[in-house]
Amino acid sequence: MTAPALTKNQSLVFDVLSRSDAPLSAYTILDKLREHGFRAPLQVYRALDKLLERGMVHRLESLNAFVACAHQEKECCVGHGHGTVAFAICESCGHVVEFHDHAVDHRLDDWARQRKFKPAKTTIEIRGLCDACAA
Amino acid sequence: MTAPALTKNQSLVFDVLSRSDAPLSAYTILDKLREHGFRAPLQVYRALDKLLERGMVHRLESLNAFVACAHQEKECCVGHGHGTVAFAICESCGHVVEFHDHAVDHRLDDWARQRKFKPAKTTIEIRGLCDACAA
DNA sequence: TCAGTTGCGTTATGCTATAACGTGTGTCAT
């Protein structure tokens, strides 16, 4: 029932993302893992694919970058029980806040249902300035 | 008061996007405009930048592609009076529906206000299957 | 034992976007 353990590459990539306080591009991850034997982008992308499947990592479409899921409580990442994830991205300090909003989810679901559109994945990203950077 | 006329390159790019029934990448636009003298990606990107500024074109972050704004009534594109734009993107036929939802806008605004986050640009993209393709 | 699946490593390639340079043209205050 429980998901199989992470492979070595998957763990390495996930650790790098978890330790980072800002999103990382695949190539940045690659550079951070060269000393662990990574040589090629595909090693990173393949690990990311699996981590994305599990919901342990999110992709920020507007940045072409990746973050570890903020819900580090195990239940969340294993049984990705929440709906759509939204992100607030500070364009100054790079910090990202992940959040969920049921009202927004519900509203978009309604829209889709009315149009008979079948959602597969929804992206919500707010770019702007965080409190600290708005000065 | 009224915005200056489009330049030749801007018009060419906008026309290509307007005529397309699916999003186009910058390089696809470039290919379609080679016979009009376009030679380099920058010619396309520079035109797109201006069109994006005016709200006449939208960028789909999850596709790295561009669409003409669906509100072709002039008032909309000149005085971009609406709030955040959302998109439903069919992954089968490529068709994109643009829509606005005040409730969603308002909800995200509330979230930002509470966090003292200053939104600059918000991306909402639903990828899935349209009614026709869900079969 | 053999077929199927999954992960891995490597090389090569393709797609997306911008940097940095110089040119021409218009505006407008002097």
Added chain:
DNA sequence: ATGACACACGTTATAGCATAACGCAACTGA
């Protein structure tokens, strides 16, 4: 008019993001 400025344009080169296609190794389950 002239010089300063802004802006669009064209070109070459380069940076940054992502995947195709090959082959090998390990595991799993008939």
